Amino acid sequence: MVLRMIARGGNIDKYPAKAHARRVAQNLHESKGIIVVSAAQLVPWPNSDMPAPFRQDRYFYYLTGCNEPGCRVTYELETDILTLWLPAIDKSRVIWTGRGSTVEEALAKYDIDEGRYLPAHTSTLPLQEGTDVILSSLKGELEQNWPHSVFHIIANAAKLDLLFSSTPDDVVLASGIRSSKGTKARQLQWAIDSCRVIKDEHEINLIRQANRISARAHEAVLKHIHHLSNEAEAEAEYMRVCIAHHAKEQAYNPIFGSGVNAAELHYVNNDQDFSHRQMIVIDAGCEVHCYASDVTRTLPLNRSNPGHWPSKEAEQIYNLVAKVQEACIAQMIPGNSFYRVAWLATEMTMAGLLELGILKGDKDEVRKAGTWRGFFPHGLGHHVGLEVHDVPPRPPPKDSKDIVAGDGQPFQEPLPPTWRALDWYNTPQPHNIDPETMKDYTILRPGMIITIEPGVYFNSFLLENFFLNDPAQRQFIDQDVLKRFMPVGGVRIEDDMLITKDGHENLTLAPKGEAMLECIRRGAEEGRRAGRDQVSREARP
Amino acid sequence: MVLRMIARGGNIDKYPAKAHARRVAQNLHESKGIIVVSAAQLVPWPNSDMPAPFRQDRYFYYLTGCNEPGCRVTYELETDILTLWLPAIDKSRVIWTGRGSTVEEALAKYDIDEGRYLPAHTSTLPLQEGTDVILSSLKGELEQNWPHSVFHIIANAAKLDLLFSSTPDDVVLASGIRSSKGTKARQLQWAIDSCRVIKDEHEINLIRQANRISARAHEAVLKHIHHLSNEAEAEAEYMRVCIAHHAKEQAYNPIFGSGVNAAELHYVNNDQDFSHRQMIVIDAGCEVHCYASDVTRTLPLNRSNPGHWPSKEAEQIYNLVAKVQEACIAQMIPGNSFYRVAWLATEMTMAGLLELGILKGDKDEVRKAGTWRGFFPHGLGHHVGLEVHDVPPRPPPKDSKDIVAGDGQPFQEPLPPTWRALDWYNTPQPHNIDPETMKDYTILRPGMIITIEPGVYFNSFLLENFFLNDPAQRQFIDQDVLKRFMPVGGVRIEDDMLITKDGHENLTLAPKGEAMLECIRRGAEEGRRAGRDQVSREARP
Known part of the structure; x- marks a missing residue:
């Protein structure tokens, strides 16, 4: 078919x-x-x-x-x-x-x-x-x-x-x-x-195609966002394009989280009015022949001025996350350790939050306390394939012989001594480090497809229950500054990176950054000309 | 929410x-x-x-x-x-x-x-x-x-x-x-x-609301069908409206079956081009708060002349099914037995097929042979509620005391003697007749919601494997006439009927018959004015 x-x-x-x-x-x-x-x-x-x-x-x-x-x-x-x-x-x-x-x-x-x-x-x-x-x-x-x-x-x-x-x-x-x-x-x-x-050419093409359709669907939302007023309407437009392109199956439950919902990482209700919310996180990717795409974009919801940031704070957080993502993407090259990339994301996010004044105090102490996890509480990325969270390289079962990857190369390489003290960026003990040999299974290899998805969130439940109620954490958070940033909700930007022989290829084609804003503005302009506002009101329940 | x-x-x-x-x-x-x-x-x-x-x-x-x-x-x-x-x-x-x-x-x-x-x-x-x-x-x-x-x-x-x-x-x-x-x-x-x-007022309102949204979604397909060219595009338009109206959950897998696919009763691939096919069966209904709607409409796919029948045969079959549905709906009144209504559907369908010349021979012999089942191979309807195929009244378990329905009345009434010889309309032994007492559990009661969904299909697999290969059946089928009707594929029309104190209320609001054709024509006209053809081509994969 x-x-x-x-x-x-x-x-x-x-x-x-x-x-x-x-x-x-x-x-x-x-x-x-x-x-x-x-x-x-x-x-x-x-x-x-x-x-x-x-x-x-x-x-x-x-x-x-x-x-x-x-x-x-x-x-x-x-x-x-x-x-x-x-x-x-x-x-x-x-x-x-x-x-x-x-x-x-x-x-x-x-x-x-x-x-x-x-x-x-x-x-x-x-x-x-x-x-x-x-x-x-x-x-x-x-x-x-x-x-x-x-x-x-x-x-x-x-x-x-x-x-x-x-x-x-x-x-x-x-x-x-x-x-x-x-x-x-x-x-x-x-x-x-x-x-x-390790994905072969056929698998890569399927993920490429899934990304192509997802990009079309994200673009359709960008073009229509100026006249939509509820998360469900945005999801409807996204799904329309996926289904029309024979990609009804989604690699995961689509997330359309506006305002505070942007800060609930796996939010799926997708039913609230935009009202005066500033931003929407759209994390949605379709499947093609069982292969996933995984795409996140964060859009300004600025009805009076579509395609422009609704606040200085929204723009600052978006730009911080975009900068982190760009730097991490540049690090996606064969032989590098994904731990190094994740560390970079953490360091940059922490530095950015300090610079914006949301975090305060000595950088080394903030790092040690892990206060940045109140704003970036998830990992940097994961493999993508037959599962959206695809299988990562793992140490072999105890009783197995040496095993090679799809490309015939052994996986494990010793973890560089400098990377062994993993706790300094406060991640839980990783499951793809062999605890006995300290071999690092996160070394990047051609044919791997891994997401890069940094984010910054303002989740009041997380902050109130785990950070602001704890003096050891609270001392590093400037609550006056934080207050200004709370309405931003959250920002995440996510692309699927194919590791190639020479570096990487970004399989995700949905517009982001300035191109995204431009797409929203163009959609609003076309909408005005076509009287699309009227169509939207007619279609309301 | x-x-x-x-x-x-x-x-x-x-x-x-x-x-x-x-x-x-x-x-x-x-x-x-x-x-x-x-x-x-x-x-x-x-x-x-x-x-x-x-x-x-x-x-x-x-x-x-x-x-x-x-x-x-x-x-x-x-x-x-x-x-x-x-x-x-x-x-x-x-x-x-x-x-x-x-x-x-x-x-x-x-x-x-x-x-x-x-x-x-x-x-x-x-x-x-x-x-x-x-x-x-x-x-x-x-x-x-x-x-x-x-x-x-x-x-x-x-x-x-x-x-x-x-x-x-x-x-x-x-x-x-x-x-x-x-x-x-x-x-x-x-x-x-x-x-x-027996549904209470609250339940009826939920099913009413589900039907209201489903009707909107069906209407949207009618309005756009003139510029769509694939089953997936029609499903996409239907789902867009459901999702935008917060009714993402479907009561069953939507069926968008064009041409031959219309004759596969639970067809769900929804991925084929319309090409030169004559008709599409759309059987799709959303859920609201876990309550189902169940709606089927059959549309002409007539790109050169939208909203008109593509052939005399298509029109004849549609009109036959519509006539059967109308007559059955009129019979949906309290105290009547659903068996009587189902019998009517069978008799009328058989008579119609004889009149069109698809079936031939003596009516009583055709009835006895059950040849009409080659064209109407399913039941007339089912209850709708928390399940799209909701629970029907059933004889009590052997060891139970007398049990009453939601309205406090006993279910069972003795099956009238004339209805006991059920095999004359060739249904399998029904599960809601008590085999010992022959009590009829299909008596219609206020608060029941039951679909009326007659259909006529031209399924070559069914005909070739169970009818045309059997001389006892083949003798009643005029294969020359049949050949003309095969391209019609299939027609089904389905509404959800609420039994009321005085009769019934049709909860299904999606246009059918002449109103449906008119809706397609209006959509085509609006599309021409808005240049919608162009939009459609742009959106193709």
Whole structure:
């Protein structure tokens, strides 16, 4: 359907499922065994006959490129055969919901070696209840094809439950006699995660395309913001463009937070009037073929003078965050540590808040107290891929052999001694530093896609409950100055950065800074000419 | 937030949770015991850190009017006390996701007797894993307040699992010593279902409001259809209006099926070009405060002559379906049996198909063979309420006492003898006829809201696999005539009918028939004047 959407002046390649499977296998250091991963199921809401939204399991998708429910994928390490198992087609249901792919269609669409149907009843059985049945039915098929590997598991009733379940542990390596849930499943999951960290050209193009559509949708909001008066109307315009461009699925719940709501980081109600609020944070990005984009823009809400800052304070905070983002982006180069970039963001934000007079006192003491966290309470960024918060590089499970990333290079490099005293920028102990070897897993590598999203917020709940009520923190905050800045609400600017061989490419195309203001002004001008104000009033509830 | 949206020239009443609880209690014929129902939880997608969409449990909502996750409600039969249990507020999460209601806010918002906080850790624990913990923590509270009733259950480990689980069986009546999962849970669920069948004024107003917004959204599509060229663009326009009117939640996945897709009843891909297709079926309705609307309109896609039928065949099928709908609507009066209305729809559709020459042969033989089901393969309608397919009246569980509906009247009336031979209109054995007493539970009563949605489809898969390949059916189908009608795809028209004391009220306001055509023509005319064609081309991917 939307294949044409990922075309970039050439033929569209299939999603490289086979290459992914091989890369994962390379990471397993196993010569025998079968990888088995289940697709997500289409199930009704509890106590209802309506289907709950379907979201494909990302591990399954990585090995197939298939977004259909109820499938399985198997990859045999020994023979290098990637098989997609499709739900049998239930003719009596076709009139209601259509059908999934036939084997022939699957072979044409997906980068697999073979397609097969699952036994007829597996397609309608809930997965957990039906596990035994599925396996019993599958047993003949599996025995016939891989007599040495899977049979042992099937014969072992205790392990049947694990094979096709859909919990976080369900990525199971079914590998001959030595197979066991814990170790093998963790090892396989980690092997896939390690591959997922480095995006190939196909994946990059999907994220590029998601960013392209998100940019269009953000632009549409900029053009219309002058005549909108409620967060819901802005979200409506954003979603209109995404849906029209076949990107209904969002990588996360869109955030349209005006005024104080800008300072609630995962605000999703999106239902309040702009009234006299100064700014709106729009954090919204669509998915394309299960790949995410993640885009944040902060706009002035200045109805009387669209495309201009509503206050000096708003402009100052926006410019501070923009400066931090720009400096961090410049640091997104291969070989650099993301910790260094995050440190830079912290230092610059703190310096900016001191300069504006919101923070006061000695810089080293403020840093030590962590008072800046009252205004920048989240991390600088995260990987983006099949998840909007995609898997980061992680130390290997204790019992694993050395593992390489998707590009065949080892991940871990020793953390430079100067970076070991991480607590001086007050982050919690990071999960991607190996606590024993102090190796740093945040080294930037070509093919990584990571957001850069600094922010400054004025959240009265956070400040009152954790900072202003604590003398050790309060001493570093100038409450008179703070009062002037509270109405700004919050500012965040976020782009998706692809690390390239030579540096980086910013995949996010939505206008920001002066270009954004110009876009709002142009929209307001066009709106005036087209009498768009009138249309808006007509459309109000 | 959206309270103002349900205002109808007066103060807004709270959702009548207490009245619902009392009505349910009346149906239980128990003097002691506590009804306990859990809200839905906010949980991440499997293998992901992103929250899955939240949908409130409808039984919980019926007893609270509260759309917040992680709550519980208890209603003590003896003392008539309705208590809402709120998740404890985790201050460290407020900066991320805000917080749920405080007890004070809950008392102001909801029609409850008291609000209490659940123990702190229950709010973040997944429900199934945390059940024991929740109950242990709750035990003190419960013992203190209801020493006679719940303690027995808490002391019985085998039943702990049942109390707050979220499976279809989780509606549990915790009633003193005699409590047991099976019987009591079924009895309570049935008692609530029986109440839900008859809507009170508050519920009717919510469904009215949902229909009002859906109508606006359908109208917007009508006005723009002349310059749209893909199903996704039509859905985008529909969703824009719903979201802007604070009705982002849809009662079901919107269906925008053009041409052949119109004949796939639950088609949801909504991604194909109109090309030269004749018609589009739009089946889309939003929710307001968890209450559904369900609206279907079928539009001509006639770019060269907007608002006119693209073919004689399209017009004939539309007019047939419209005539059937009109006649059925006229039959929606208190005391009538919905079976009679469904029978009428079948008879009229069959007669129409015979008249058009698509069906041929003797009417009685065609009826007996059920050949009309190749063109009208679904039921005539269903209840609408907290679910789009809301609970219908059902025979009571075997071990229950007599039960009354929300209006205090008994449901069951004996099925008239003439209606007992149901198979003559070829429906499957209905689930709301008591097989032993042959009592008819489909008698229409004031306060019921039921869709009337006849349709005629030309689904080649259905016809080829179940009718044209079967000589017993094929003999009644004129394939030459059929060929002319295949490009029509399908037509369905659906309204939500409220049964009133004197007859009915059509809650669905979206234009249909001539008013719909006129709306398309007006939109095309306005579009021409505003140069909207140009805007559309600009917006294409």
